[in-house]
Amino acid sequence: MDHTELTKYILEKFPGKIELLDTGKAEPFFKISADFLLDFCRSIHSDEKLFIDFLCNIGAVDTGKKFEVVYSVASVKNHIRFDFKLEQEYEGAEIDSIQEIWAGANWHEREVWELYGINIRNHGNLTRFLLPDDWNQGFPMRKNWDAPDFVRMPEQ
Amino acid sequence: MTASKALRTEEFLVNMGPHHPSTHGVCRFLLTMDGEVVIKAVPYIGYLHRALEKICENRTYPQCLPVLDRFEYCTSMSCEYAFCLAVEKLAGIQAPERAEYLRIIMVELNRIASHLIWFGTTALDLGAITPFLYGFREREDILDLFEMTCGQRLTYNYIRIGGVSRDIPSQFIPKAKEFIDKFPSKIDDYVKLLNENPIWVVRNRNVGILPPELALSYGVSGPVLRGSGVKFDLRKDDPYSIYDRFEFDIPTGKYGDCYDRYLVRMAEMLQSTRIVKQALEQLPEGDIKAKVSPQFKPPKGEVYSRIENSRGEMGIYIQSPGDSKKPLRVKMRGGSYNHLQVMPEIVKGGKIADLVAVMASMDIIMPEVDR
Amino acid sequence: MGLIKKVPVYIEKFPGGGILTTSLDYVLSQSRASSLWYLLFGTACCAIELMATGASRYDFDRLGMIFRASPRQSDLIIAAGTITKKMSPRLRLLYDQMSQPRYVIAMGGCTVKGGPFYYDSYSVEKGIDHIVPVDVYIPGCPPRPESLLEGCLTLQKKIKKEKIADWS
Numbered sequence: 001m002d003h004t005e006l007t008k009y010i011l012e013k014f015p016g017k018i019e020l021l022d023t024g025k026a027e028p029f030f031k032i033s034a035d036f037l038l039d040f041c042r043s044i045h046s047d048e049k050l051f052i053d054f055l056c057n058i059g060a061v062d063t064g065k066k067f068e069v070v071y072s073v074a075s076v077k078n079h080i081r082f083d084f085k086l087e088q089e090y091e092g093a094e095i096d097s098i099q100e101i102w103a104g105a106n107w108h109e110r111e112v113w114e115l116y117g118i119n120i121r122n123h124g125n126l127t128r129f130l131l132p133d134d135w136n137q138g139f140p141m142r143k144n145w146d147a148p149d150f151v152r153m154p155e156q
Numbered sequence: 157m158t159a160s161k162a163l164r165t166e167e168f169l170v171n172m173g174p175h176h177p178s179t180h181g182v183c184r185f186l187l188t189m190d191g192e193v194v195i196k197a198v199p200y201i202g203y204l205h206r207a208l209e210k211i212c213e214n215r216t217y218p219q220c221l222p223v224l225d226r227f228e229y230c231t232s233m234s235c236e237y238a239f240c241l242a243v244e245k246l247a248g249i250q251a252p253e254r255a256e257y258l259r260i261i262m263v264e265l266n267r268i269a270s271h272l273i274w275f276g277t278t279a280l281d282l283g284a285i286t287p288f289l290y291g292f293r294e295r296e297d298i299l300d301l302f303e304m305t306c307g308q309r310l311t312y313n314y315i316r317i318g319g320v321s322r323d324i325p326s327q328f329i330p331k332a333k334e335f336i337d338k339f340p341s342k343i344d345d346y347v348k349l350l351n352e353n354p355i356w357v358v359r360n361r362n363v364g365i366l367p368p369e370l371a372l373s374y375g376v377s378g379p380v381l382r383g384s385g386v387k388f389d390l391r392k393d394d395p396y397s398i399y400d401r402f403e404f405d406i407p408t409g410k411y412g413d414c415y416d417r418y419l420v421r422m423a424e425m426l427q428s429t430r431i432v433k434q435a436l437e438q439l440p441e442g443d444i445k446a447k448v449s450p451q452f453k454p455p456k457g458e459v460y461s462r463i464e465n466s467r468g469e470m471g472i473y474i475q476s477p478g479d480s481k482k483p484l485r486v487k488m489r490g491g492s493y494n495h496l497q498v499m500p501e502i503v504k505g506g507k508i509a510d511l512v513a514v515m516a517s518m519d520i521i522m523p524e525v526d527r
Numbered sequence: 528m529g530l531i532k533k534v535p536v537y538i539e540k541f542p543g544g545g546i547l548t549t550s551l552d553y554v555l556s557q558s559r560a561s562s563l564w565y566l567l568f569g570t571a572c573c574a575i576e577l578m579a580t581g582a583s584r585y586d587f588d589r590l591g592m593i594f595r596a597s598p599r600q601s602d603l604i605i606a607a608g609t610i611t612k613k614m615s616p617r618l619r620l621l622y623d624q625m626s627q628p629r630y631v632i633a634m635g636g637c638t639v640k641g642g643p644f645y646y647d648s649y650s651v652e653k654g655i656d657h658i659v660p661v662d663v664y665i666p667g668c669p670p671r672p673e674s675l676l677e678g679c680l681t682l683q684k685k686i687k688k689e690k691i692a693d694w695s
Contacts, residue, residue, distance in 0.1 A: 026245065053373075054372055056375065056460065057460060057471050059473050061475055063477075063484065070458070072471065079393050081394065083458075103374050104374040104494050128202075130650075131202060141209065145649075152647060153215075174617055175621060177567050181571075182570050182614060202611075203614045204614070205611055206651050207648040207649050210649060211643075211647045223643065226572055273575065273578075292582030292583050293583040296583070309576070309579075310575060311668065522570075522571075523571055
């Protein structure tokens with residue numbers, strides 16, 4: 001399946017629930033709503049034509065207005081790759097865990113929780129692992145984060 | 157069976173790391189043991205969390221490259237390459253033909269160098285010292301090639317957005333050809349040293365078996381996935397740059413144990429020499445860098461770009477706000493992150509000495525995990 | 528006899544042999560300087576250069592330097608690589624476990640002053656000299672094996688000057 005076929009297939013499979021973001025790049029990039037995440041992942045994982053069996057990456061983004069969580073997925077069998085993302089407000093950001101579909105999501109989600117403070121529903125093991133155990137300075141990857149010993153690079 | 161019932165045993169905890177010679181850096185395991193048998197292994201990471209992603213958010217795109225070098229220092233060239241490919245995809249820049257070839261030559265040589273580090277340290281972990289000295293001897297030859305090109309031994313900053321920083325010197329090609337010609341015979345030496353070595357075989361065969369389904373669900377990639385018998389290599393299956401012009405094979409394993417992963421890596425080094433040989437022969441003349449201003453601002457957008465690194469899939473996600481010369485977000489994804497995650501599953505029920513063998517055969521490197 | 532001329536010794540000849548007299552300070556510092564066993568404490572990029580220095584081409588062993596995996600057996604920590612805030616208590620612990628006299632070489636920019644991670648990093652210690660006392664600083668990112676060898680020779684020079692009276 002090439003990229004246009006793939007885009008068409010996914011848009012037809014989930015009518016009205018998924019939005020194509022035109023980023024002008026080779027691989028398609030979709031936007032879904034947060035409550036559709038689990039269903040979406042389940043169906044792309046089990047769909048015969050897609051068979052997305054490989055989770056590449058989960059990354060959270062702080063855009064300055066809200067959070068975005070970006071999922072990059074691929075199929076080893078069918079040689080497909082695409083990305084999708086969802087948006088969350090600052091207050092009470094919470095997403096579902098997708099560990100039941102791809103077990104490798106565990107650490108990626110833990111990292112999102114630890115560095116951005118986005119809560120993960122049904123994760124089961126939300127404990128600190130990148131930062132020191134006694135860390136109490138909040139969520140360092142947020143854009144407005146600051147600390148006394150944090151030195152910013154001077155503008156040149 | 158009766159003996160174990162009669163003998164009351166008690167579980168105890170063993171802390172392994174973060175400073176432990178066989179954890180390849182600063183990984184820590186908390187092991188629940190029953191005698192010599194590992195009941196449960198919990199990895200603790202973050203001892204090398206250097207906030208590379210936060211740093212990249214506060215740098216311009218060309219300034220990100222030195223930071224990326226330190227993301228996975230055994231194959232710095234690949235990190236730069238992944239980042240440059242992502243930015244070029246984002247901004248629609250096309251690197252000149254000669255630069256593409258030079259990049260591939262460097263990345264493949266770097267892959268050999270990285271596998272040689274793996275070869276030396278793994279053998280060292282399992283008690284053989286000679287492979288360490290042999291592996292680093294050949295690695296120095298590769299580093300000489302890098303050094304004459306860009307002046308650095310480890311963190312090169314050579315591959316730039318839109319090309320490479322400088323052209324190769326005139327003595328590079330003869331030296332590289334000399335290395336490519338002699339290297340296969342060196343691999344024969346290594347293989348003779350280890351393949352039939354009884355200690356090596358006993359410590360690796362049927363140890364740390366990773367079934368392909370488990371590997372895929374945990375996002376395991378690279379030589380570890382291929383060792384489990386899944387024939388998947390991004391250079392062939394999702395070709396980027398000009399990899400479709402070269403002839404090479406994808407070695408795979410059969411059983412998914414440590415020994416297969418060892419064989420796959422040894423075969424991969426040979427395939428890399430094949431690619432370098434072809435690239436040196438086809439190397440065209442011409443420009444080495446497209447014109448890219450140091451202050452350039454890519455258009456608004458986001459992209460995830462991935463390449464096949466020596467440890468698996470290396471992916472860079474970049475989001476550009478469009479009106480800034482700094483990225484809004486750079487997320488790095490390294491193969492080791494997933495390899496370490498799957499480790500507790502496959503060391504369960506084995507001996508503690510097997511954990512060392514599994515850790516070594518996974519080729520985990522901590523900066524890629526912690527970033 | 529070249530060595531005899533250089534060192535402060537007195538030789539008295541006996542039939543069938545001789546007695547060599549020298550200062551205890553000299554013998555002790557000389558032998559300590561030429562058998563520095565270092566702790567294998569590689570955290571990041573510099574560890575690869577440390578390994579390369581220990582391997583075939585640069586051959587650390589000729590300075591009498593052999594790596595040990597346990598702090599109890601070593602005289603020297605070569606802190607090779609970035610020390611993060613999570614790691615720094617461990618570095619102190621390892622240092623405390625070593626028996627005196629003990630030395631520290633800060634290898635690479637990160638251990639000197641945070642290196643490339645000085646700005647914009649929330650988790651990197653900005654230099655290790657407020658965790659453990661440092662004897663020799665080696666700048667570079669990463670330093671070449673030659674610089675590491677030079678750093679070790681500098682440390683040897685320092686050790687050779689030490690006297691028993693200075694021991695604490």
